[in-house]
Amino acid sequence: MPEPTSSTGDNKSLPPGMVLGPDGKPCKICTAFRNWKPADTPKRGQDGSKPAPGIAATMAAMAAGGGAAVSQPDSDVRPEYCPPDVEQLGRATWTFLHTTAAYYPEKPTQNQRANMLTLLRSLPVLYPCSHCASHLDTNIRENPPDVSGRIALSRWLCERHNDVNVRLGKPEFDCSIKKTDERWKDGPSDGSCD
Template identity: 70%
Template sequence: MSEASSSSSREKQGSIPPGMVMGPDGKPCKICTAFRHWKPPANASKSTAQSQKSSATVMAAIAAETASSKTSPSATDTRPDYCPPDVEQLGRATWTFLHTTAAYYPEKPTPTQRVNMLTLIRALPVLYPCTHCASHLGETMKEHPPDVSGRVGLSRWFCERHNEVNERLGKEKFDCSIQKLDERWKDGPSDGSCD
C-alpha cells in the first residue's frame, strides 16, 4: 500500500529514501512510514540534515542516531520506546483494538449499538492518522460495507479487511473462521496458556 502510493510522490518530490511515504501536504509522513525506513539519503551529511530542520531530516537524524548508538544489525529497525508510533505500531494497535472490540460486540446488538459501531468504523477513513491507510479503508468500505449485524459478522468483516491489508503487504492471511477469531481475540487457546 504505502510503497505503491509513495512511488508517484517520490517522482514529484525528487529522491526520497525507499519506503518513505509522502503525505498529502507533499512532506514526508512520519506516521505513514515504518521506522526502519527513516534513514537519511546516502549523500546527505549530518550538518546539512541538521540545518534543514524538515521533518524528513529530523526523522533521518533520529534513525542515524539510533543506529549509531546500538551495535546489533537490527538496531536501525527498532523504534525507541520514547518515539511516537510508526505506521506498523499504529496498525498493530488499531487492528488489536478493532478485532477485540468485534469479539466483544453483542450477538444481537441494539439499534443504538449498531449505529455506534457504524459511527466508529466510518470515522476511521476520516480520522486515522495515516492518510494512505485511511483512504484505502474508505475505498474498501465502498466495495464491502461494514457488517454490524452481530458479533460473528463484524468479526469476519474486520478479519477480511485485515487480510486484504496483509495480502498487499505480503503477509500471511489469518483464518477468518469464528473459532479462530475467538481464540485469537477473546478466549485464547484451549490449552489454557493464556489463562
Template identity: 45%
Template sequence: RQGYGGAVSLAELGRCTWVFLHTLATQFPENPTKQQQRDAKELMMILTRIYPCKECAEHLTTVIEANPPKTSSGSEFSQWMCQIHNSVNRSIGKPEFPCRRVDMRWGSMNCEGNVCNLKGRPFRP
C-alpha cells in the same frame, strides 16, 4: 518523544489499531441494540476520515465501499473485521489470517471479574 519510546511508526499504529478493532469486534454483543449497530458502523466510517495515515484511510475507504460494515450480530461483526483486515493484508503483501480462528486469537481479554465484557450486559449510554 525521546525518553518516551520514540516516534510512533505506521506499523505500530496499525498493530495497536487492529488490537483495538478486533477486541471490540469479538466483545461486541451477539444481540446488539440498534444504537450499538449504528455506533460500530460510524466508528469504522470515522476511521476512513481521521485515521492518522492518509494512504491507510483512503485504502480503508475503498475496502469498506466494497464490503460495508456488518454489525447485526457480534459474530458477524468480528468476521467482517477479519475480512477487512485480510483485504488490507492482501494489498500490502501480508499473509491472510484464517477467519475461523478469530475468536481464538482475539476472543478473550485479560481483565478481572468480566469488567471488560459487554456481552450479556444491557447497553447503557
C-alpha cells in the same frame, strides 16, 4: 486523495520505502520507522544531544555482559517514548478493532449498531496514515460493515484486515469465529494465554 509515493532506490534524496503524503512531503505516520532514515543516520537522544542506542542493541549488549555501553544504535528499534510509525499504529488499531468486535454483543441494540457503524465509518476520515485511510475508504464502500452481531462483525473486520494483508504481501488470516475468538478473546486451547 492522491496515491502516496513510495520512494525507490532511484531517488537519492529519499530513503527507499519512505512514503510521501498527499502534500508530496515525506509522511512520517505513513512510513515504517526502519524506512524513515537511512540506516547510517545516527538517532538522537530524547534531549536531542546525542544518539540514543536502540532497545534491542542495549539489551544485546547487556546480555553479552557489556552493560549499556553501545557504540552503534539499532536502526530498526526505537525507545518506547517515541511516536508510533505506520506498523505500531496499525497493530494498535487492529488490536482495538478486533477486540471490540470479539466483545460486541451477539444481539446488539439499534443504538449499539449505530455506534459501531459510526466508529467504523470514522476511520477513513480520521486515520492518520493518509494512504491507509484512502484504501480503507474504498474498501468500506465496496464492503459495507456488517454490524448485525459479533460473529458477523468479527468476520467482516477479519476480511478487511486480510485485504490489507494481501496488499502488503502478508499471509491471510483464517476468518472463522473459532480462529478470531482464539486470537482476540479466548486464547488457544493449550492454555498458554490463561
